[in-house]
Amino acid sequence: MHSDLWIEEKFSDFLGLRIKVEKVLFSGKSEFQSVDVVETKGHGKMLLNDGLIMVTERDEFAYHDMIAHVPLFVHPNPKNVLVIGGGDGGTAREVLRHASVEKCTMVEIDAMVVDACKEHIPQTSKDLEHPKMNLIIGDGVKFVNETTEKFDVIIVDSTDPIGPAQPLFGEAFYQDVYNCLADDGIVVSQGESSWYAMDIQQSLLKVLNSVFPNSYLYSFSNLTYPGGLWSFTFASKQYHPCRDFNPERVSESGLSFDYYNANLHTAAFALPSFALNGLKGLIAND
Amino acid sequence: MHSDLWIEEKFSDFLGLRIKVEKVLFSGKSEFQSVDVVETKGHGKMLLNDGLIMVTERDEFAYHDMIAHVPLFVHPNPKNVLVIGGGDGGTAREVLRHASVEKCTMVEIDAMVVDACKEHIPQTSKDLEHPKMNLIIGDGVKFVNETTEKFDVIIVDSTDPIGPAQPLFGEAFYQDVYNCLADDGIVVSQGESSWYAMDIQQSLLKVLNSVFPNSYLYSFSNLTYPGGLWSFTFASKQYHPCRDFNPERVSESGLSFDYYNANLHTAAFALPSFALNGLKGLIAND
Incomplete structure (x- = not known):
């Protein structure tokens, strides 16, 4: 019945990626966005928010390894970790593999994303009930403004700066992130692509630089992101990555x-070089 | 008139990339393959062989920088360079920027690719008439078998191992490459992707290892390759990359x-890690 169903993500008005869909597993509309989980050919199960590919079973390990293990291996003893967003659970899953971690708080705004992934994508969501998890359905922006906790590592696992994630790219948010980081805290954030979204990178890095002494950008390969x-x-109060x-x-x-x-x-x-040139003065990568 | 024309490259039976075409500049069929040059939205001019994207003006610098400058900066004094394939001219263009290079021989099998790029994509083809260029329209496999020259660097700038490029992935070809390399010669070859073509990488590296003491794989980012x-x-007779x-x-x-x-x-x-694991025993990357 679904033999001719394809998802097309339009990266821009001139570029699109098409992926063959075997079956729609879940399709809903929350107060924040549309949420879909589909079974694809070749990429396993896939989560889409507002039609944009968030996670595929085939390559999610690349994103989740690099967002979690880079800060957690720089910080010498990360015990208290905060994840903002990351509703699929893959980032928390990787955080929890570190023996030093005593508590992983995750603040995801959209319960529908969490519920859909819990039901349909256990590969990423399997540790959301872990005893060290403190899963909060709520607004990450509000959370960092109000919490009195201090975190060793904060991971901002957000979507693009449209829709619910927009405030996660702003200065007020990062001032609060700074305030609830320990004295040697580190924050790592989803940083878009130098190929197609240099303007977003520049604007995010300007915000980070207004709050932290130095900011850096690091890269990884994602199969289904433009x-x-x-x-x-x-960015960190004291550590060089x-x-x-x-x-x-x-x-x-x-x-x-x-x-x-x-x-x-x-x-x-x-x-x-084109990334270094475009981000000159904004990153301290050597 | 072409307002609704898109190119779709089917990466596989489950994945495709679509790019908006403004205008078809050239469309021909040589004895080896179909050759098309189109003007795209967002990616400038684009060369396709047998419907597969070879080069786009927007990102060709990544491919051509990395295929040329890695070997040419490892070899201490590259004077005589051979390019097999590379009909668009971008690899030769980068080779010729090195002051030490006295001669760049390029052996491209398909005159139609060279002619179409000369006429429509000067960005890559502009140095094909350079005084240090020795452009030969002919079979690279035959050339390395027959030449008596010794080269400091050989660059195999080939398409995928289907159609005319297939022999460029075989052992007989690389034995001849070895024989026409100087005692400290280096060969660099188009090496596919670990994500979708690990089997081709394994088979190419097995061939290289049967001829050279050590082989290595290095990566770069390409916008329009799967x-x-x-x-x-x-691979080199003596140098570590x-x-x-x-x-x-x-x-x-x-x-x-x-x-x-x-x-x-x-x-x-x-x-x-997944690439290191998949290529274990085949590459000497540390």
Whole structure:
């Protein structure tokens, strides 16, 4: 019945990615966005918010490895971690693999995303009931403004700066993030792509630089995001993402990864010249 | 008239990339393949062979920087360079920027590709008439088998291993490449993607390992190739691509690049774990 169903994500008015859909597993409309889970050919199950591909089972490990393990291996002893967004659960899943982590608070605004992933994508959502998890359905912007907790690492696992995620790209939010980070805290955020969204990167980095002493950008490969070469920002009150990274901690952890490794950690901060030029003065990558 | 024309490249039976076409500039059928040049929205002019995207003006610099400058900055004094394929001219253009290069021989099998690019894509083809160029329309497989020249660097700028490029992935070809390389020669080849074409990478690396002491894989970002994270292989009779690379030679060259830089040179050899695992025993990347 669904033999001829394709999803097309229009990256822009000139570029689109089409993926063959085997079956629609869930389709709903929350107060924030439309939420769909589909079974695809070749990419496993896929989550879409407002028609944009968020996660596919085939390549989600790349995104979740790099958003979680880079800050958690730079911070020498991350105990208290906050995830803003990340409703599919993949980021929390990776955070919880670190033995030092005592508590992972996750603040996702859209219950429908969490519920749909819990029911249909256990690959990412399987640890959302973990005893160390503190899952809050609520507004991350409000949470960081009101909490009195201090976090070692904050991960902003947001969608693009349209719809519910827009305030997560603003200065007020990052001032609050700064205030609820420990003195040696680190914040890592979904950082878009230098190929097609340099303007968003510039604006996010300007905000980070108005609050943190230094900001950095690091890259990874995403199969279904426009441009492929996607990125995260890294800002910290005191740590350098490479000079304060001890590769031995990765082997000592006993963890293995499908994407992340110690060499790639440092290599991810080496950017193509066009990205370095476009972000000149905004990033402290050497 | 062409307002509703899109090109769709089917990456596989489940994934396709669609790009809006403004105008068809050239469309022909040679004895080897179909050759099309179109003006796109957002990506400038684009060359397609057999319907597969080869080059777009917007991102060709990434491919051509990384295929040319990695070997040419590892070899301490590259004078005589051979390019197999590369009919659009972009690889030769980058080779010719190196002051040490005295001669760049390019052997492209399909005159139609060269002619179409000369007429419609001067951005890549502009140096094909350069006084140091030795452009041969002919079979690269036959050329390396018959030549008595010795080359410092050989670049195999081929299409996928279907159609005319198939022999460029075989052992007989690489044995001949070895024989016409100088004692400290380097060969770099288009190396597909670990995301969607690991089997081709494995088979190419097996061939390289049967001829060269060590083989390596390095990555770069391509906007319009399936998987985004694309790669080149590196094999040499004696040089290590990172340990024998002196970053100072890049700054001393006075050249500037939109993609390549000295940090990225080394970083490109740091691969994601799934690629390292899939290519275990076949690459000497550390």
